[in-house]
Amino acid sequence: MWAVNKSDRDRAQWADVEEPSISDGAAEVLAVIGRAYVIVDAVDGVVQASPGAYALGLVKGHTIVSQELVEMIHRVRSRGIIVEREIKITRGTVNKTQLVIDLRIAPVGDEYILVLADDRTEIARVQEVRNDFVANVSHELKTPVGAIGLMAEAIESSADDEESVKYFSTRLQKESKRLAALVQDVIELSRLQSTDVVRQSKLVDVNNLVASAVDYNRIMAEGKDIQLLVGGRARRPIHGDPELLGTALRNLVENAIRYSPEKTKVGIGITEKNGQIKISVKDQGPGIPEDEQDRIFERFYRVDPARSRQTGGTGLGLSIVKHVMGQHGGEITLWSIPGEGSTFTMTLPAVDEQSEQDLLGPDIEGTQTVSAKKLTTPGGGSVSALKKKDAN
Template structure:
């Protein structure tokens, strides 16, 4: 062949090879686009809009359990981390629904947070959605479940506690009937019946108080409250039991700023706190009530000279019906609800109640409540006198409590 013919044949081969390369490239691109379209299925039309208004945490997973979409609540509940479902219990439900195609609903208690501190109780509903997705809906039932458990415990405790005075009154009534001719026995049984009926009445009253407190809304119904007047009223309501034991109630200090809340509820709380001190204080002793302001908080301390409370018992004394010494509580007429009422009321007022005590050295219960700010005009007009009055209140409080 001549060089010319060889060159033409080489050129022709090159053109053919180039055309085949271009054709192969286009075929490859078409196949790639088809694979992409097949590999990226979409949610059923309208599903995203429905999920956005459903009002429950949701998670959507694909065929390999990867998280396609999740609500902020699902992350907040700790159900999802990144693109992964965290809990194996949820993954098992998802896989079972994918396999069987049957909707499942379950209530689960799961660890909350990456380190497992605390738990969350959720009601979950798992269902297939579309051809390849699984939808998980979750509703936080933690507080509802715990409230129901508390209510059941409360009913059980009330039933148990009411049995004692009711049973005692029944037995005493029988004994009284049998001793009708014995004047001394009749008088003794009658006194015991009066004591048990008083205890029963106090318990019923405390239960009513606690029920009323749980339905109160301090935020909506509150107003400025003068704690000096509240303390005075609480002390006045405890004068009779204090006089019966020859106990002096000494009040020291004064609060210049009001707090926001319900005066009746705060009076109930402080009355219970002072009543508790009187019940456990020895005869011929003193119960001190101190008032002072500190760092924007109204601080009220109630100190007694009673037997004191061990460190182990201090963690439980605010529980309903818990008594450090059940036998002593029966003697003093305590119901085991007083300190629970105190804690509930103070918590509703955004405050706290704490206790310091040592066996043999008495106890001091301290209530802290946020004070209301003064008006700007009052601050400008009387900053120095107000500070002076506060210092005087602290001095008088110290004298009153130590008296």
């Protein structure tokens, strides 16, 4: 089945019109397997390769690109064994990306070598992110837990000194709050990864969503004498999980307050255009350097780790926002210039009038419940009218 068609081979010896190829049956089997493949002859020439093999950068023209792969093919040919191995291949010349490829190389008959390839790049990336996350969580938990232990010992040893007890008690409270916030954010991220947002979607009033986020952070803002200014209104609602959307917006407002100096302003703006609703949160903080902006939404990434810990941030807030936006078909964008502050913008699709009529019912968030009442027209037809239910 794996043999190269003899007629094809004979013709290739006398003319360049056709090149060696595998039989139709073999090609069908390889297609069913669903993996990228390359078939190599006795002199390392590529007899046939799948489109996937070219896409992965294993083959260029009729040549194997990776020297590491060539050496593995030689080993299989000389020993008659099957080799399985994972290799890394750099693809691209300008924006170089490294792919992780899982290979299985086996002899086929006396002349040919079959290479099967799986792209494991995304799996490897997810595993790396998971490992980093576990390591970072462990590190972040150690800091407040260790500090709490030290504060407790200090209080015990300073039992007769009222001022010291008061000082260490305040520090103890601060570390306890930081630990609680970190645990809550980790739980929130886990929920985001396991929750089916669609099943919990409701019509959400954007104006009420913003008002709730402002009210939630008001005490924190007053503690720094920061004004929270809201501008604009949304005419249409959005569709999503009100709790998750509220968490995302609260995180943005909280971050803006944390990084803005005392006696400044934080602005929250609402705009609606072309079927989209944008909620922007602008601070007067130090801003974020351009080379840091692509990483700002990574878990535990901080532009200034010392400052973040001082302000009480967990390093997970923006990652949560990004996850929430992704699950709602929206996006989070950043505009920032060092020294001029930052603006984070949540963009979400607005619900059109027809969709709102279809979805309207007891689950619109932040508005009165409505129901449809059938009315008979003089002509015998019927129309639907919306009648507000008694709140009681």
